[in-house]
Structures are given as C-alpha cells and as structure tokens.
Amino acid sequence: MGPLTLGPLTLGVVTVSVLVRWGLGWLLCRRMPALPAGEVRGHPSVAVLIPARNEDATLPHLLHGLLQQSVRPQEVIVIDDHSTDRTAAIARQAPPGLGVRLIQSPPLPDGWCGKTWALHRGVEACSAELLVFLDADTEPAPDFLASLLACHQTLGGLVSVQPFHRTEKAYEQLSVLFNLVGLMAVPLGPNGGVAFGPAMVTSRADYERIGGHAAVAGKVVEDWFLAHLYERAGLPVSAFLGHGHLSYRMYPGGLGDMVVGFAKNFATAAAEVRWFRMVAVLLWLSGLFWAAWCLPAAVLGWPLVGDRSLAVNLLLYGSFALQLLLLTWRVGSFRWITLIFPLPVLFFLGVFVLAIANLERGSVPWKGRIVLTRR
Numbered sequence: 001m002g003p004l005t006l007g008p009l010t011l012g013v014v015t016v017s018v019l020v021r022w023g024l025g026w027l028l029c030r031r032m033p034a035l036p037a038g039e040v041r042g043h044p045s046v047a048v049l050i051p052a053r054n055e056d057a058t059l060p061h062l063l064h065g066l067l068q069q070s071v072r073p074q075e076v077i078v079i080d081d082h083s084t085d086r087t088a089a090i091a092r093q094a095p096p097g098l099g100v101r102l103i104q105s106p107p108l109p110d111g112w113c114g115k116t117w118a119l120h121r122g123v124e125a126c127s128a129e130l131l132v133f134l135d136a137d138t139e140p141a142p143d144f145l146a147s148l149l150a151c152h153q154t155l156g157g158l159v160s161v162q163p164f165h166r167t168e169k170a171y172e173q174l175s176v177l178f179n180l181v182g183l184m185a186v187p188l189g190p191n192g193g194v195a196f197g198p199a200m201v202t203s204r205a206d207y208e209r210i211g212g213h214a215a216v217a218g219k220v221v222e223d224w225f226l227a228h229l230y231e232r233a234g235l236p237v238s239a240f241l242g243h244g245h246l247s248y249r250m251y252p253g254g255l256g257d258m259v260v261g262f263a264k265n266f267a268t269a270a271a272e273v274r275w276f277r278m279v280a281v282l283l284w285l286s287g288l289f290w291a292a293w294c295l296p297a298a299v300l301g302w303p304l305v306g307d308r309s310l311a312v313n314l315l316l317y318g319s320f321a322l323q324l325l326l327l328t329w330r331v332g333s334f335r336w337i338t339l340i341f342p343l344p345v346l347f348f349l350g351v352f353v354l355a356i357a358n359l360e361r362g363s364v365p366w367k368g369r370i371v372l373t374r375r
Contacts, residue, residue, distance in 0.1 A: 200226075
C-alpha cells in the first residue's frame, strides 16, 4: 500500500484542523494557577492526617517536610492502613518535635476503600478545627502549610493542591499525558469545583456538614466525589497546582505500579468530567495523535497529510512537541519525553484501554487488596 496522498484543498483542511486542535490545548490550559503564597491569620487549630499503606519509602520525606514548616500543625496523625512494611515503625520514630501520633486502622468494613476508612478514623481521633489531608508520598516546601491555610482562610470550603510530579527514572516520563490531560479536563482556581486528593484542607464544620469520608466510603476517586458534595451543600471548592509548594513522586515502585495505578483511577475519573470539557480534551488528543505520526512518517518518507508534505509534517510535530514542553513545566519534571511524544501517546492509549477493561470487570488489585472500580 502506498502512502496516503491528499489533494491540496484537503491537505489544507487537514492541516488547519490539526492546528485548531493544537489551539484547544492552549485554551484548556489558560487557567492553571499555582497555590498562592500567603500568611496565616491568627493561630488556627490544625491537624494533618496522613493515610499510609506500605509507604516506608515515602513517609520519611513527608515527615521531614512537616518538621520544616513555617506554620506547625497542632496534631500530626499517621493512620497505618494495615501496612506490611516499616511504615508504622517510621511513624513511631518521627522527630519528637513534630509530635506524630500513630493510630492503627481497624479492619476494613464492607463498602469502604482503604484510604477513605483510614481518613475517617483519623478525623475521629483528632480534635482540631481545620483538617489537612496529605498523602504519604507528598513532599511539602517549608511555606506549604502557611500558604494552604491562608488560601483556605480566604476562600473557605474545600481547598486542594495537585502536587508537582517529580520524576527520577525514564519510565516515569511516560506518564506526562495522564498528568496533563487530568488537569485539562477540569477547571482550576477558586470555585473550580474539583478537588485533588493528595492535599486538601477543610474546616471540621464543613467536613461534617457534607457527611465526611463516610459519604464517599466506596469511591476509588474519593476526592472528585467529595468536591461534588461540597458543591451541593453550597460550599466553594478550589484547586491549585503545587508548583513551588508541594511535590511527589507518584510511582517509584516501577512501571507495573504506574500502569495499574493510572488504570485504577483514570476511567472512573473520566466519567465525572463535564461533557464540554471532555469533548475539547478529546479533540486536542486527536490532534496530538495525528501529529505523533508526522515525524515518523516524514523520516520514513510516508507523508500522512499529502504529497511533498515534509515541511507540514515537521511543523505539526514540532508545534505539539513545543506545546507539551511549555504546558508541562509547572505540572512535572517532564522534559525530553515531550520531544518524542509518540511514546507517551502509545502508553496513554494502552493504559486507557486497560482502564476501560478494569471498569467493565469491576475490580483491580492494588497494594494487596482488590479495589472495586464500580460501586
């Protein structure tokens, strides 16, 4: 079969169509504010609640970061979710100045996920009026808590932060599209209506008003459903990027963990995206997928958008590569992978198919448990 060739008019239409989709990428990312720096008013009563299941490699970084905070919480509670590693020992050996309290999560009841059950028990065990939920793999900068609490004092309701994705190994770079698409699909900033589970703050009064984690007990992406409950109660829901304030390394356990982790969450979260944003994201992705084949086609001499189209192919490929580089610099440490983005495109498609399969199957193994993807 020879190369696909198109007439001049069709060539122009295809090229313009792909460039319009490229423009959608800029539009979708036009509002991605980072958590603003701020100073806390007064001396609020604050508890930091950390659910932890087999987090002995990451928990020390978080505890060290909390020790360096310019604003110290009154309570730091690590809820050990039946870990089989040294998670509990690390919590017990935390620096005395931090005042870490370890509690053991009771057996998981039917209808609950491990994280929601752990946080539910953590809230019951603390007395503070402001609740900060932090995943055990987060790494806060010294001003993080001050900025987070100041932002909550201004906006109220539920405030959350998506950490900057710090990558170390080559396989982690493949996750670039999952990080970016997840942000494209939701409105960020004040009153955006979306929440990010790795870092959230709320008042105890608002938390109890919406029913707490008991109201989202069986949800895999509990943060999205908590945001819905706050909105239904007439409470503001705001989300920001963590660039400069909060980072994490999502899947240091290897490529297999990363595949299962994204497949566990992605299809479920996609079902919650507002339809018009989903359409816009899909249009952008379709342009990205087309452009992904432009450079290989040009190198192999198989033009995809018409005869004598080497320059056009290179233009389309280069436009999307540059866009990915510029859009992701505050999202995570994704650099060289943006220049060979056909690789993360293939990874994205493969994991998304697996995510749909998990959704249809209804469950997926994760950290020694069977997690239900349908409730």
